[in-house]
Amino acid sequence: MQWKGILGLLAAAGVAVLVVDATRPRQAAKAAATVTAVGFQPTVENKGAPPAVAPTEMVWIPGGEFSMGAADPRGADANEVGMHATQDSRPIHRVYVDGFWMDRTEVTNAEFAAFVKATGYVTVAERVPRAEDFPGAPPENLVAGSVVFAPPDHAVPLDNHFQWWAYVPGADWRHPEGPQSSIDGKDAYPAVHIAFDDAQAYAAWAGKRLPTEAEWEFAARGGLSGKPYAWGDVFMQDGRWMANTHQGHFPDRDAGADHFTGLGPVAQFPPNGYGLYDVAGNVWEWVSDWYRPDAYAQIAVAGGVARNPHGPVSSFDPDEPGQPKRVQRGGSYLCTEQYCSRYMIGTRGKGEISTGTNHLGFRCVRAPERVAGNS
Numbered sequence: 001m002q003w004k005g006i007l008g009l010l011a012a013a014g015v016a017v018l019v020v021d022a023t024r025p026r027q028a029a030k031a032a033a034t035v036t037a038v039g040f041q042p043t044v045e046n047k048g049a050p051p052a053v054a055p056t057e058m059v060w061i062p063g064g065e066f067s068m069g070a071a072d073p074r075g076a077d078a079n080e081v082g083m084h085a086t087q088d089s090r091p092i093h094r095v096y097v098d099g100f101w102m103d104r105t106e107v108t109n110a111e112f113a114a115f116v117k118a119t120g121y122v123t124v125a126e127r128v129p130r131a132e133d134f135p136g137a138p139p140e141n142l143v144a145g146s147v148v149f150a151p152p153d154h155a156v157p158l159d160n161h162f163q164w165w166a167y168v169p170g171a172d173w174r175h176p177e178g179p180q181s182s183i184d185g186k187d188a189y190p191a192v193h194i195a196f197d198d199a200q201a202y203a204a205w206a207g208k209r210l211p212t213e214a215e216w217e218f219a220a221r222g223g224l225s226g227k228p229y230a231w232g233d234v235f236m237q238d239g240r241w242m243a244n245t246h247q248g249h250f251p252d253r254d255a256g257a258d259h260f261t262g263l264g265p266v267a268q269f270p271p272n273g274y275g276l277y278d279v280a281g282n283v284w285e286w287v288s289d290w291y292r293p294d295a296y297a298q299i300a301v302a303g304g305v306a307r308n309p310h311g312p313v314s315s316f317d318p319d320e321p322g323q324p325k326r327v328q329r330g331g332s333y334l335c336t337e338q339y340c341s342r343y344m345i346g347t348r349g350k351g352e353i354s355t356g357t358n359h360l361g362f363r364c365v366r367a368p369e370r371v372a373g374n375s
Contacts, residue, residue: 039067039071039092039226040067040071040092040225040226041067041094041225042225043064043065043066043067043218043221043223043224043225044064044065044066045062045063045064045223046062046063046064046098046099047062048062050099050368051099051368051369052368052369054101055101055366057103057104057105058101058102058103058104058366059101059102059104059274059275059276060099060101060274061099061100061101061102061215061218061219061274061365062099063096063097063098063099063100063218064096064097064218065094065095065096065305066094066095066096066097066217066218066221066225067092067093067094067095067225067226068092068093068094068095068214068217068218068296068346069089069090069091069092069093069296069346070086070089070090070092070228070344070345070346070347070348071086071092071226071228071346086344086346086347087293088293088294088295088296088348089296089346089347089348090296090297091296091297091300093296093299093300093306094304094305094306095214095218095299095305095306095307095309096305096306096307096308097212097214097215097218097308098308098367099368100211100215100365100366100367100368101365101366101367101368102211102215102219102274102276102363102364102365102366103208103363103364103365104267104271104275104276104277105190105266105267105276105277105278105363106190106191106266106278106282106283106285106361106362106363107190107191107194107199107202107361107362107363107364108187108188108189108190108191108266109173109183109186109187109188109189109190109191110187110188111191112173112191112194112202113187115201115202115205115206118205119201119205121198121201121202121205123172123173123193123194123195123198123356124195124197124198124354124356125144125145125146125171125172125173125193125195125356126144126172127144128142128143128144129142129143129144130142143169143170144169144170144172145167145168145169145170145171145172146167146168146171146172146193146355146356146357146358147165147166147167147168147171147355147356147357147358148165148166148167148168148171148176148177148178148357148358149164149165149251149262149334149357149358149359150164150165150166150168151164151251151252151253151254152164152251152252153252154252155249155252156251156252158250158251158338158339163251164251165357171193171358172193172356173191173192173193173194173198173356176192176193176263176358177358186265188265188266188267189263189264189265189266190263190266190278190282190283190361191361192263192283192356192357192358192359192360192361193356193357193358193360194286194356194360194361194362195353195354195355195356196286196326196351196353196354197353197354198356199286199362202362202364203362203364206364207366208364208365208366209288209364209365209366210286210287210288210362210364210365211287211288211363211364211365212287212288212289212308212309212310212311213287213288213289213309213311213327213329213348214306214308214309215287215365216285216287216329216330217329217345217346219274219276219279220272220276220279220280220329220330220345221272221273221345222272222273222274222276222279223273223274224273227345228344228345228346229242229280229343229344229345230242230243230272230279230280230345231270231272241257241258241259241269242269242270242280243258243269243278243280243281243282243331243343244258244260244263244264244268244269244278244281244282244333245258245280245281245331245332245333245334245335245336245343246333246334246335246336246338247336249338250334250336250338250339251334251339254333260333262333263282263283263333263358263359264282264333266278266282269281278330279329279330279345280330280331280343280344280345281330281331281332281333281335281343282330282332282333283330283332283333283359283360283361284328284329284330284331284332284349284351284357284359284360284361285328285329285330285360285361285362285363286326286327286328286351286360286361286362287326287327287328287329288310288311288326289310289311289312289326289327290311290312290313290314290315290324290325290326290327291312291315291316291317291325291326291327291348291350291351292311292312292314292315292316292317293316293317293318295311295312298312311327317350320352323352324352324353325350325351325352325353326350326351326353327348327349327350328348328349328350328351328360329348329349330342330343330349331343331344331347331349332359332360333359334359
């Protein structure tokens with residue numbers, strides 16, 4: 001989504017439309033029918049102990065072969081799941097990933113602040129937009145800022161997201177709700193308003209990288225296969241909320257039944273089977289793959305087991321063909337079956353690479369260290 005043009009604050013930049021091979025979707029559709037019929041198969045984890053002592057606040061993800069993609073919750077129809085959340089997550093297909101270390105939680109304000117202090121890094125949201133990137137935009141509109149959830153005080157039709165999002169000058173990771181807000185006392189909250197380049201810069205400084213989409217999903221499943229949620233088959237487990245999501249009426253009222261009416265600190269809900277927190281809800285997380293709705297279908301055309309896939313070579317979103325987008329995973333505190341149910345494992349989000357919001361963060365991964373004597 002080209003948020004810099006939201007509400008007329010900035011003029012949209014012109015971007016060339018990516019070209020799509022018209023033969024691939026037809027091949028992909030044929031493959032999709034075959035692979036979807038197979039459905040989920042058991043996860044086969046790699047065996048053996050982690051290769052080294054765990055890096056600080058990271059957990060070992062063993063890797064292995066698994067079924068990647070999303071199934072509708074039991075009793076639900078693809079057209080009834082919020083925002084048709086599973087439609088670009090098909091067909092279900094087999095993938096293998098090597099083992100890796102992964103951050104136990106999303107990167108927090110305290111961690112991001114340490115990076116900024118050490119490097120002097122300035123996030124995309126803190127930079128004044130360049131006139132050459134937004135030709136025709138009035139100079140007074142070229143102000144640093146970011147996108148903030150601004151719910152209306154009444155029910156609205158869910159056909160226009162601009163009714164609950166606003167471009168706010170002065171909003172950034174230090175000021176998540178706008179210039180009058182602060183992260184003081186919120187060291188354990190996820191860093192938000194993070195554009196893709198910001199996440200990559202932090203990862204490089206930390207000696208890490210962003211996960212691929214396949215790595216993220218393998219880790220988020222925690223060893224389970226084919227479950228719609230990171231914890232199992234039902235959204236509430238024994239009457240307990242398992243993630244920070246939206247309750248009440250979207251977008252005007254969050255009832256806070258899960259004890260949060262917005263962003264919450266990390267690790268407030270049970271971890272998954274690998275010890276990862278918040279792989280569903282709270283904030284979206286960047287992954288490294290370019291977004292295409294037919295990415296899985298193209299893998300299915302190739303057949304077999306995809307090994308350590310890194311996603312398409314380019315981005316294409318038919319909703320906004322000119323905007324380069326990367327995949328986002330995990331959903332956020334705004335997800336609800338009324339509009340966006342992408343707290344479901346296997347479902348996919350997407351985001352324009354230069355845009356951050358106050359429900360978007362990230363976590364990192366690290367390749368295992370080579371053990372002396374091994375090749």
